[in-house]
Amino acid sequence: MCYDVAIIGAGVIGALTARELSRFALHTVLLEAAGDVAMGATKANSAIVHAGFDALPGTLKAKFNVKGAEMMPHVCEELSVPYKNNGSLVGAFSEEEKAHVQKLYERGLANGVPRMEILDESALKALEPNLAPEACGALLAASAGIVCPYELTIAATENAVTNGVEFKRNCKVEGIDFADGVFTLHTTLGDIQTKYVINCAGVHSDEVSHMVGDDSFHIIPRRGEYFILDKAVGNMVSHTIFQCPTAMGKGILVSPTVDGNLLIGPTAEDVDDSKRDDTETTPAGLQLVKRFACKSCPAVSTRNAITSFSGMRAHPDVDDFILGPSKANAQFIQGAGIESPGLSSAPAIAVYLANVLVEAIGDVCKNESFNGERKDVFRFRHATDEERQAAIARNPAYGRIICRCETVTEGEIIDAIRAPAGARDVDGVKRRTRAGMGRCQGGFCGSKVVEILARELGLELNDITKFGRDSKILFDKTK
Numbered sequence: 001m002c003y004d005v006a007i008i009g010a011g012v013i014g015a016l017t018a019r020e021l022s023r024f025a026l027h028t029v030l031l032e033a034a035g036d037v038a039m040g041a042t043k044a045n046s047a048i049v050h051a052g053f054d055a056l057p058g059t060l061k062a063k064f065n066v067k068g069a070e071m072m073p074h075v076c077e078e079l080s081v082p083y084k085n086n087g088s089l090v091g092a093f094s095e096e097e098k099a100h101v102q103k104l105y106e107r108g109l110a111n112g113v114p115r116m117e118i119l120d121e122s123a124l125k126a127l128e129p130n131l132a133p134e135a136c137g138a139l140l141a142a143s144a145g146i147v148c149p150y151e152l153t154i155a156a157t158e159n160a161v162t163n164g165v166e167f168k169r170n171c172k173v174e175g176i177d178f179a180d181g182v183f184t185l186h187t188t189l190g191d192i193q194t195k196y197v198i199n200c201a202g203v204h205s206d207e208v209s210h211m212v213g214d215d216s217f218h219i220i221p222r223r224g225e226y227f228i229l230d231k232a233v234g235n236m237v238s239h240t241i242f243q244c245p246t247a248m249g250k251g252i253l254v255s256p257t258v259d260g261n262l263l264i265g266p267t268a269e270d271v272d273d274s275k276r277d278d279t280e281t282t283p284a285g286l287q288l289v290k291r292f293a294c295k296s297c298p299a300v301s302t303r304n305a306i307t308s309f310s311g312m313r314a315h316p317d318v319d320d321f322i323l324g325p326s327k328a329n330a331q332f333i334q335g336a337g338i339e340s341p342g343l344s345s346a347p348a349i350a351v352y353l354a355n356v357l358v359e360a361i362g363d364v365c366k367n368e369s370f371n372g373e374r375k376d377v378f379r380f381r382h383a384t385d386e387e388r389q390a391a392i393a394r395n396p397a398y399g400r401i402i403c404r405c406e407t408v409t410e411g412e413i414i415d416a417i418r419a420p421a422g423a424r425d426v427d428g429v430k431r432r433t434r435a436g437m438g439r440c441q442g443g444f445c446g447s448k449v450v451e452i453l454a455r456e457l458g459l460e461l462n463d464i465t466k467f468g469r470d471s472k473i474l475f476d477k478t479k
Helices: 012-021 060-079 095-111 121-127 149-162 202-210 283-296 342-361 385-394 410-418 426-433 446-457
Strands: 002-008 028-031 088-092 116-120 137-141 145-147 166-168 173-179 182-187 190-199 219-229 240-242 253-256 262-265 305-316 322-325 332-336 401-403
Touching (some): 002 182, 012 028, 012 149, 012 332, 012 342, 028 149, 028 190, 088 095, 095 116, 095 137, 116 121, 190 342, 202 219, 202 305, 202 332, 219 283, 262 283, 410 426, 410 446, 426 446
Parallel strands (some): 002 028
Antiparallel strands (some): 088 137, 182 190, 219 262, 219 305, 253 262
C-alpha cells in the first residue's frame, strides 16, 4: 500500500491539516510518535488566540496569525470546541513601556489586526481593577481569544478520522528513503510508503527534515514553565494580560482559561538539543513565573496553584514559520518552526499546507461524503437537570460520577475511549474529559479511570499507563 500523503506529527498543525486534507479523495495517514495526539507543545502552551499585533509586518507569522485568529471561532464551532473571545491587554507599567505599547499598536495596524485601541490608566483599571497600581495604560486587542489547544487537536483528529484519514499512534519516524517518486518512512510500526510527506513534527521537525537532506534550518528547543491556579481565582482577570514582549517571546501572562482556571506563565529558556523532550519544571523557573505574574496582578498567589507544567517550543533559527515545499525535495512539504503564534495561526496554516499539497498532486477530487462538523460531546457538568436525566435513561453510566472535582461521569470516560482516535491512557482520558484536572489532580478518581480503561480496552490493570511508553501506574498485586 502506498499513501498519497503522510503527515508526521499529530499536534494542532498536523491534526488540522489532516482534517483539511480529508475534504479531498486522498489516502492520508497521520503519524504520531507518542501514544496520543497533542503530546508535544500543543498540550503545554498558553492557549491564547493572539490578535496578531506582535509579529513583524510581512512575516509568515503576521500573515497567518491574523487569518488564523479570524478563522478560529468558526473552526471551533464546527468541531464543538470551547472558544472565548475575551480580548487581550498588553499592559504598560512605565512611560517607556507606553511607547512600546504604541509601537505594537502601529504594528498591529500594519498587520491588519481589527478592533484595537490604546487605553489610558483610568480606562484600563475600569476593565481590570486587579492590575498592579503601576499599570498606566495598555493596548486592547478585542479580537483575541482563548481556546483549549488539546481539545481542538483531539476534535480535529476525530473529524479527520471520521472522514477517512488513518491515524497511527506510537509511530515514530526513524529514517526516510526516497526512490522513484515514493518515500519509504522507516517507523517503529514498520515501513510506510507515501508519495508526499508533510512535516509537522514540532520540536523534532528539523531532525525529520534532515532525513530527506534538508538542513536549511535548526530548531532551538525553548522551554516554558506555567502554573494552573484553582477555579476559585479564575475570574481575577477577564482579559488575557500581557506585559511588553522581549526578544525571548511575549513574556509571562495572566489569563483565564476556557475551563474557568487561571493560567500564569510561561518562562522562556533555550535548552540543549538533547533535552528536546525534557519538560520538567524547575524551582527557579516557577519562581520567575510567580514574580512576573505578580508584576501584572499582585493578587496572584501560587497558594492557589493546583499544578505546574512546562512545554517545549520549536523556535527556528530563521525566526519565522517554515512553510511549503522543501528545496531538497518538492514532495516533502514543511510545516515546521511553528512557535507562537502557532496555535492562533493553525487553522490558516492547515488550509495553506493542504492547498500546497493538492496543487502539487493536481486534479484531486473532492471527498463527496466530507462532513466538517463534529457532534458536540456530552458534558454532564454543563447539562441541565432534564438533559442529565435523559442521558442517564439512555445509559446509566452517565449517572456514576467518577471525578468529583470536575463532575465527570463514567459514561463520558467510556465515550472518550470509544471515540475515533480515542483515549488509550489516563492522560488521554484527562485531556478529553477533564477527569483528574481538578483540585485533587486525580487523587480520588485516578484508580477508577485505570479500571475503566482496562475494562474497555480488554487489558490488565497493570497494562494501563499514565501517558504511554514506560509510564506504568501499577506493576503487580501486593495481595
